Amino acid sequence: MVKKKAKSPDADAEQRILDAAHVVFVRRGTAGARMQEIADEAGVNKALLHYYFRSKDRLALAVFQRVAGAVFGRIAQVLASDAELEEKVRGIIAIYLDQFSKTPYAPAYVISEVNLHPERASQFLEMISRTTGAAPVQMLALLQRQIDQRVRAKTMREIAADQFFTNLISLCVFPFAAKPLLCAVLQLDDAGFREYIQRRKVALPRFYLDALRI
Amino acid sequence: MVKKKAKSPDADAEQRILDAAHVVFVRRGTAGARMQEIADEAGVNKALLHYYFRSKDRLALAVFQRVAGAVFGRIAQVLASDAELEEKVRGIIAIYLDQFSKTPYAPAYVISEVNLHPERASQFLEMISRTTGAAPVQMLALLQRQIDQRVRAKTMREIAADQFFTNLISLCVFPFAAKPLLCAVLQLDDAGFREYIQRRKVALPRFYLDALRI
DNA sequence: GTCTATACGGCGATAGAC
DNA sequence: GTCTATCGCCGTATAGAC
Numbered sequence: 395m396v397k398k399k400a401k402s403p404d405a406d407a408e409q410r411i412l413d414a415a416h417v418v419f420v421r422r423g424t425a426g427a428r429m430q431e432i433a434d435e436a437g438v439n440k441a442l443l444h445y446y447f448r449s450k451d452r453l454a455l456a457v458f459q460r461v462a463g464a465v466f467g468r469i470a471q472v473l474a475s476d477a478e479l480e481e482k483v484r485g486i487i488a489i490y491l492d493q494f495s496k497t498p499y500a501p502a503y504v505i506s507e508v509n510l511h512p513e514r515a516s517q518f519l520e521m522i523s524r525t526t527g528a529a530p531v532q533m534l535a536l537l538q539r540q541i542d543q544r545v546r547a548k549t550m551r552e553i554a555a556d557q558f559f560t561n562l563i564s565l566c567v568f569p570f571a572a573k574p575l576l577c578a579v580l581q582l583d584d585a586g587f588r589e590y591i592q593r594r595k596v597a598l599p600r601f602y603l604d605a606l607r608i
Numbered sequence: 609m610v611k612k613k614a615k616s617p618d619a620d621a622e623q624r625i626l627d628a629a630h631v632v633f634v635r636r637g638t639a640g641a642r643m644q645e646i647a648d649e650a651g652v653n654k655a656l657l658h659y660y661f662r663s664k665d666r667l668a669l670a671v672f673q674r675v676a677g678a679v680f681g682r683i684a685q686v687l688a689s690d691a692e693l694e695e696k697v698r699g700i701i702a703i704y705l706d707q708f709s710k711t712p713y714a715p716a717y718v719i720s721e722v723n724l725h726p727e728r729a730s731q732f733l734e735m736i737s738r739t740t741g742a743a744p745v746q747m748l749a750l751l752q753r754q755i756d757q758r759v760r761a762k763t764m765r766e767i768a769a770d771q772f773f774t775n776l777i778s779l780c781v782f783p784f785a786a787k788p789l790l791c792a793v794l795q796l797d798d799a800g801f802r803e804y805i806q807r808r809k810v811a812l813p814r815f816y817l818d819a820l821r822i
Numbered sequence: 823g824t825c826t827a828t829a830c831g832g833c834g835a836t837a838g839a840c
Numbered sequence: 841g842t843c844t845a846t847c848g849c850c851g852t853a854t855a856g857a858c
Contacts, residue, residue: 605819
């Protein structure tokens with residue numbers, strides 16, 4: 395299932411199928427995606443999808459893990475690191491806004507998936523733990539310790555670690571998840587949206603850190 | 609199509625169908641929903657769905673407009689009102705957190721819909737304009753004027769109206785949109801999530817207004 | 823208005839040739 | 841490993857009785 399042969403002319407068929415599935419599942423949603431469309435996108439026959447991935451469900455899982463991992467792995471690493479709190483905030487904002495500028499569809503796709511398939515939430519959690527070696531609870535605990543330290547030193551306002559965390563993620567992720575809505579409300583085309591995000595790269599760290607300064 | 613007869617025993621069949629469709633479309637997603645499941649949920653026959661709504665597409669549109677309207681109509685009214693800026697912030701946070709406590713599924717559903725069906729974004733916009741009588745651009749302009757006024761009076765930090773707006777909405781909506789993920793990461797069950805939201809009702813206005821104070 | 827029965831197409835999955 | 845052909849089911853939609 396993981397093995398590859400060097401025989402195929404260009405990229406592995408398996409890899410091409412996974413890439414195609416990625417595109418189609420994101421474009422149509424998991425339930426709306428069609429195996430035929432994925433085969434066309436990959437330039438192979440429908441039957442080959444089953445040869446490599448057995449079923450649509452397994453293919454969908456492979457794509458979900460790929461997208462979710464690319465999106466949240468790096469964040470978890472930053473949070474679990476021993477960097478200063480302010481550095482973490484700046485780092486996470488920069489990483490997220492850059493990453494999603496390249497894959498703006500990812501947030502909405504992940505949100506849809508976890509809401510429609512409850513098992514995805516635990517698969518997601520497991521992947522984070524496997525990738526970073528640390529469970530999310532431990533990250534939260536570390537965060538709380540860093541916050542408490544700054545609060546005692548009177549260099550930061552008091553805030554619960556879970557609110558700190560969700561505020562930060564919300565501000566980074568939501569504009570991409572709701573991109574079509576935002577573009578409609580703010581009357582932006584794709585170029586306008588990119589400009590909006592560019593401005594946000596500057597405005598967001600300021601906004602977030604201002605909220606916590608004494 | 610809009611007419612009702614007083615003949616049916618309890619609630620109109622049409623209304624029961626719409627209610628059932630609401631539940632099922634949200635639970636399964638639009639593509640994953642089955643007309644049979646909606647019929648069962650409504651306690652009627654499958655054929656009756658087509659009698660009232662002609663097709664699955666039209667039924668899906670009716671449900672989307674209903675959910676999106678319930679969610680964003682009140683917000684638009686607050687934003688377009690002549691209330692003080694701080695009052696608007698407190699009002700929107702209170703309304704959103706209360707509303708979504710009752711219908712936590714709504715944000716993820718709307719996000720999925722607008723990303724999968726591009727035409728939904730303009731339908732959404734049109735509905736806002738129809739409900740509130742004001743186009744979103746005008747709300748943004750009003751917001752910018754209120755911000756500029758406060759900035760000139762040195763009672764608030766400078767911020768662009770679109771960032772002001774998206775920050776506020778992000779902080780309110782995202783935790784519900786990503787609820788399954790949040791519950792997994794923060795290790796919350798449904799009761800724990802409710803407590804988290806209760807704490808957020810207090811923490812969020814403080815956080816947001818602190819970010820803008822001088 | 824509401825039901826039963828059915829037409830019709832599409833989709834996931836598999837068999838089997840090459 | 842990749843293809844063609846096909847199976848069998850399920851889902852939307854409609855016809856027609858009551």
